[in-house]
Amino acid sequence: MKYKITIIFLLIFSFFFANYNLASKKELTYKINEVFPQKFNEWKGTDIKADKVVYTMIDPDEFLFRRYEYKDKKIYLTIVLTNKRDHIHDPQVCYRGQGVNMDNQIRIQFGKDINAYMVNADKNQAPYKIIYWYFDQDKTYSSRSEFMKHIIISNILNKPAFNYSLIAVSGANISEEDLKDFSYNVSQKLYEISKNNKS
């Protein structure tokens, strides 16, 4: 009898502890493809429609995919901004699927405190560079596991982040310096957008 009551008590306790003072989910207050500018410093952006399979995993309003051009330089910017953590996945999932060899990646830091991964990949036998990082509207993270760990701990401690971003900047025949500069400017812009739209 005591044992059975203990089991029931454990289950009830789990339910109440799990739901105690749980912060309710908030809706996204802005759509990334609307708030991120088409003209960005000297770069001019053109929206690109992604493969339809992308939109089975991510809502169109959460996804920005643009080509930015300046003189003869082209950089591709991908941003996923969502309040559904499952919509943020490792970019390796997408790039590998496109046949991009992602084996050579190194951790980098740019700006004051922006942590990211840089990949010297190859696509169609040509060199292809990618810089990607994660952003919870407050801090940046280079790896998905770091990002998820922070989200989980914050949620458990009832200090949840509500919006999650994955940012990937990539291009063929583009220098590392140009890519890092562009990435830095993107991250600053995202901080600004996040600050202006904090609810």
Add this chain to the structure above:
Amino acid sequence: MMKNFFKKYFFEVVIILVLAVMYKDSFPLWFKEWVDPDSFYGLGFFVLGFNVYYIKTNFAALKEIPKSLSPYGIIPVLIGSLLYIIGVRASLDYLISFSLPVLILGVILSLYGYKTLFKLLIPIILLTLILPVFPLHRITMPLQLISAKLSSEVLKFLGLNSIAKGSILYINNFRMSVVAGCSGLKSLFSLLFVTIISSYLENVKLPKTILYLLLTIPFAIAMNTIRIVFTAFYGLYNGHAGLEKFHDSAGIVINIISILIIIFIIRFSEKREEAP
């Protein structure tokens, strides 16, 4: 009669009610997966139906097993509770889903003992198969890459100029993506389900059942490769018009053939063992 029933199974009824309250927010998510034809968990209602059938046909045998409280049952109950708490607080749906079969396992072990748990292992495993317990994109992408690579090799063997770049197949002038729906994961789930049920109906011993389950994985990958190869041939001669429909139809046909092969192999193998 109802009064006697509640008197006899009071704790069991209370536990079921508590579990229902704990997972009340998860039921709509699970139901949505079970009714979505594109979902990887589309077998939900089949499995639930089989579980009801299983418990009904084994009810007399279950009643005869002497009840023995097991203190070790508290371990999976504690683990399941922890998974549930972390899952809810961190909004990790797959962790919440996984906590349910763990809790059920713990409760059965605690209240009824090992023998009853062993008897109910099949429905518990099947339940785990129909709940979203895995972050599936981590499984679909490797399967997509394997499927694309294997299909490309088969097409090359058949004399075509084929190359796989990631999950994209290039065959002569034709380009085809092996997307998550082509990864073979859905058919793998259905084949695992058929293997478990066939093994149960043919009274296959546990080690052999595990062997059948392990062999189902490469079998499912092979059959999915065949589907992709057929689809590639269709695309090569007809382009992208009607390609998706052909792919879906081919998937149904190949899945039916795969299911029949598995049923036949298990049945034939067990009949050979029984024959003097």
